[in-house]
Amino acid sequence: MRGRNFCFITTPIFYVNAAPHIGHLYSAVIADAYHRLKRLDGYGHTIFSTGTDEHGTKIQDAAKKNKQTLKDYCDGMSLCYRTTFEKFNVGFTDYIRTTDERHKKAVHHFWDCIKSKGHIYQGKYAGWYCISEEAFLSEGQLTEKPGPDGKLQKVSAETGHPVEWTEEENFMFRLSSFQNDLLYWLKDDHIVQPLKFHKQLVSWIQDDSLMQDISISRSKERVHWGIPVPDNSDQTIYVWLEALVNYLSVVGYPDNQFQRFWPPDVQVIGKDILKFHGIYWPAFLMAAGLDPPRTLFCHSHWTVNQEKMSKSKNNIVDPNDMLQTYGSNGFRYFLLREGTPHSDANFSATKVKNILNSELADSLGNLLNRCCSHAVNPKQIFPLYNQDSFAKYCESDAKKLISHLTSLPDAVKQHFEAFNFYKGIDAIIASIHEANKFFEYQKPWVLAKSSATSDHLEIVLHVTMETLRVCGILLQPIVPELSNILLSKLNIPSSQRMWCHIKPLSWEQAGERHLFSISEAPAVLYQRMQKK
Numbered sequence: 001m002r003g004r005n006f007c008f009i010t011t012p013i014f015y016v017n018a019a020p021h022i023g024h025l026y027s028a029v030i031a032d033a034y035h036r037l038k039r040l041d042g043y044g045h046t047i048f049s050t051g052t053d054e055h056g057t058k059i060q061d062a063a064k065k066n067k068q069t070l071k072d073y074c075d076g077m078s079l080c081y082r083t084t085f086e087k088f089n090v091g092f093t094d095y096i097r098t099t100d101e102r103h104k105k106a107v108h109h110f111w112d113c114i115k116s117k118g119h120i121y122q123g124k125y126a127g128w129y130c131i132s133e134e135a136f137l138s139e140g141q142l143t144e145k146p147g148p149d150g151k152l153q154k155v156s157a158e159t160g161h162p163v164e165w166t167e168e169e170n171f172m173f174r175l176s177s178f179q180n181d182l183l184y185w186l187k188d189d190h191i192v193q194p195l196k197f198h199k200q201l202v203s204w205i206q207d208d209s210l211m212q213d214i215s216i217s218r219s220k221e222r223v224h225w226g227i228p229v230p231d232n233s234d235q236t237i238y239v240w241l242e243a244l245v246n247y248l249s250v251v252g253y254p255d256n257q258f259q260r261f262w263p264p265d266v267q268v269i270g271k272d273i274l275k276f277h278g279i280y281w282p283a284f285l286m287a288a289g290l291d292p293p294r295t296l297f298c299h300s301h302w303t304v305n306q307e308k309m310s311k312s313k314n315n316i317v318d319p320n321d322m323l324q325t326y327g328s329n330g331f332r333y334f335l336l337r338e339g340t341p342h343s344d345a346n347f348s349a350t351k352v353k354n355i356l357n358s359e360l361a362d363s364l365g366n367l368l369n370r371c372c373s374h375a376v377n378p379k380q381i382f383p384l385y386n387q388d389s390f391a392k393y394c395e396s397d398a399k400k401l402i403s404h405l406t407s408l409p410d411a412v413k414q415h416f417e418a419f420n421f422y423k424g425i426d427a428i429i430a431s432i433h434e435a436n437k438f439f440e441y442q443k444p445w446v447l448a449k450s451s452a453t454s455d456h457l458e459i460v461l462h463v464t465m466e467t468l469r470v471c472g473i474l475l476q477p478i479v480p481e482l483s484n485i486l487l488s489k490l491n492i493p494s495s496q497r498m499w500c501h502i503k504p505l506s507w508e509q510a511g512e513r514h515l516f517s518i519s520e521a522p523a524v525l526y527q528r529m530q531k532k
Ligand code: ME8
Pocket: 011, 012, 013, 014, 015, 016, 022, 023, 024, 026, 027, 053, 243, 244, 246, 268, 269, 270, 271, 272, 273, 300, 301, 302, 303, 309
């Protein structure tokens, strides 16, 4: 049985045939932000898994090309993904590799389970096979384009990768018998988010040609790098079936404990793998008598100059370059600020710089810096709320700001829970803009010059710093390190940074707060980038 404060979140496991790019990082950062949101909301038992997909022909070929043994190659690449994610504060609780022994055990058990329930049979399979997608494709999924020799060749219509005619004796999975169960599962139209992808998935499942039984093994001769079919070492388990089981491996399947976290609450995926996660995966689970995921969050892609990132176009954006230029939290901010789940987002260095300069450096950072400066805040305090001063000096000017702030926490939470991080960030930044206007209008640097105006000064500082405190707490899922700098500068103890500490706003609860000094640490939140 699931406890109330349990949560299980996953990312895809990434192919090690190439180094990570910003698209991979984007999936990981979305899942991380959601995980942090849950932790801040009091979820005490969480699993957040990511990792690498290391079997199959693509990986065999990549290791060969790199003149490395398969093991060395996979170890190196898997570590590269892991360290990249770590550098960007992706706080996964488990990192699974499909070459882990625990995974092999889970896959074998899963195979035996669906076989014993009669969902696997042996059959001859003949069809067009796409190595890059590791899948047989139907005629409707193919098109033709000139090959390297100029002759027309059949390719996958979706990805443009070549296919080859293949005939094999394989194990087959009775996918066709799950059509109705899948449609029933999708009756709740919140299962796949955003709705656009939910609708797309339903229409695929209604299409009989996509719901044919599928081959779930390959001859060992062709794919030797993989997990063998139990009791039949001539066949290797189809990489997609094997890879999907990683989500069970991380919760300790088949040991009974895994039920504590099953089914996953949120599985973050890109739109390219919706078919595998929205059709095959739930069908495999239903075949094993297990619940399908509660939510599939399917995001769109990053493009560069409106084009797909690819090695051949030489336009891959490397997260490590982003780290050097924008810092880990700067780039996380950009990804979640500009990435929209429902449609592709375009990467451009100018856009990153403009957003970070204007929002993190000029609006947020500058406000923190100003209200902590000695010229404006000579006592170096986060002053207490004072009802009389508020009514006398600020009430009318701060109206808009306070109405913003009062509704902000709930609005942000709703947006973040719906994976609309960009909308949540937009609301936070709008409050910061309001606070900047209020600060400018009140001119605290003038008030600081005379002790006669100290009550007025303190209430202006209080309202501004309170805005920063609320926004700092709300930004933790997006930019954990920057939020920490901000909240630490204001001297907000770590124990007071949970979602439940945001409200009620302190100006309604003056008695509960204590006057405290701000920290002496420098208040530079984000260094403005200059023109090159
Ligand atoms: O498909 N923009 O791995 P993969 C945004 N191993 N996200 C992108 C992206 C882009 N341009 N390109 C890739 C696989 N992604 C399988 C998954 S899961 C059991 C097995 C992200 O290395 C996105 O999440 O090709 C996409 O689904 C994933 O990386 C594919 O990574």
